[in-house]
Amino acid sequence: MGRILIRKFLETLGFVLFITFISFLFIRMAPGDPVLTILNVDELSVSQEQVEALREEMGFNQPLLVQYGQWLLDFVRLDFGQSYVTGQPVMKMIMGGLPATLELTGGALVIMLLIALPLGSLSALYRNSWIDHMSRLLSIIGAAVPSFWLGLILIDLFGVRLGWLPTMGRDGWISLLLPSLTLGLAISSVYVRLLRSSLLDSLGQEFVRAARARGYSELRIFWVHALRHSLPPVITVFGVSLGSLIGGVVVIEVLFAYPGIGKLVVDSIRQRDYPLIQGYILVMAAIVFVVNTLVDLSYRYLNPEMKLKERKTG
Structure with a gap:
């Protein structure tokens, strides 16, 4: 584990130097x-x-x-300098907006899991059934619809016509529902299809047939064996697509006037606030580093074969 952390640190150091210079x-x-x-x-x-x-x-x-x-x-x-516009320290402004962004990201991930896990699982368990066809159709529609357009539809329906939910600002958990739902729906389509494909591959493996031969229940085979074996590809894609998720957060924060660092950096770009833009890039690079490190470490738990390889090479 120590070697993994050192390697990731050196990789991230080079990445930070490159991305900060280019930006x-x-x-x-x-x-x-x-x-x-x-x-x-x-x-x-x-x-x-x-x-x-x-x-x-x-x-x-x-x-x-x-x-x-x-x-x-x-x-x-x-x-990290001071903002050209407000004169406040850059990190103070970023840390002031970061909790709102993390709340929105966390809410979107929860909604994504609530959609992708059952739909992807049912689609794999009942392959070529009406559930499978429906989930694949919904995932295709979700991938084709831009997140900002989906957000406008939800604002018009739940905010304007029905008046059930607020459409702007950050005033308690209820103001988090619409932006989280918009972002969660936008990213869930990818993971429905990926989880379905990975589960179908896992359910056809030898260890699943061996578990059935031992008399294990289908429920235990699914949760203990197949699902765990199918998660590494899903987590890999999540680590790779983290940049897209951050970009989606920026769009949603601007659309819903949500006071996170995404909206903050859009305003800073418009005002040519260089220190704030550079500080945002550094914070995002740090978040990407932490998440990708956790993804690498999670392989050791989800994929026991990696432990065996490390012991042989060690």
Whole structure:
């Protein structure tokens, strides 16, 4: 386990250096000038001398490599800078919005499990039945419908026409229902099909036939043997598709005006708030690292063959 953690740390270190440099480069190449945003030139009369003085004070007149080196040095000292717009520390703003994003992500994952686990399981157990055909049809429809369009439909139905649920803000668990349902429905279609395929493969393995020959009940065979054997591919896809999930959270937060870090970073991109954008990228990279490390460690429990391989190679 120690070697796995060290390897993942070195991989993530290289990934963080690469992604921060690329994002630093492209952010500053994008159209727009944060200096003009800070000086609020649309509302105030500002001279070109004032613009150039502030640009020099903030170091924007230096080469990009020098700017990145200074930012990286501050990052090593755990100084993520301050927002150009609000003047607040970047990490304070991100940590203020992170709980809302984690709540939305957790709610979406719960809804995804409530949909994908029963539908995928029933579809595999009753292959080619009406349940199987219905679940596959629903998964295809779910994959074809964009999450923002689905969110608009749910807002119109439950928020506008029926008036049952709030459609904006974060005011208790009830305001979490619509955005979580939108995101959960959007991502569940992938896992319904994947779980069905993995379960069908597991149910055809020799160990399942051996378990039936020993007289084990079908329920025990499914939960103890087949389902556990079919989970590693599902978890692998989850680790790989985590970036897509984070992107979906950003879209849903903007759509429902949910005050998480997704909406925060969209506002910061619009305002050219470079420190906040870079801080968001770092936090997302850390989350991806933690989740993928947990995915790798979970293989040792879900797939005993990996333990045997590690003992032989060790």
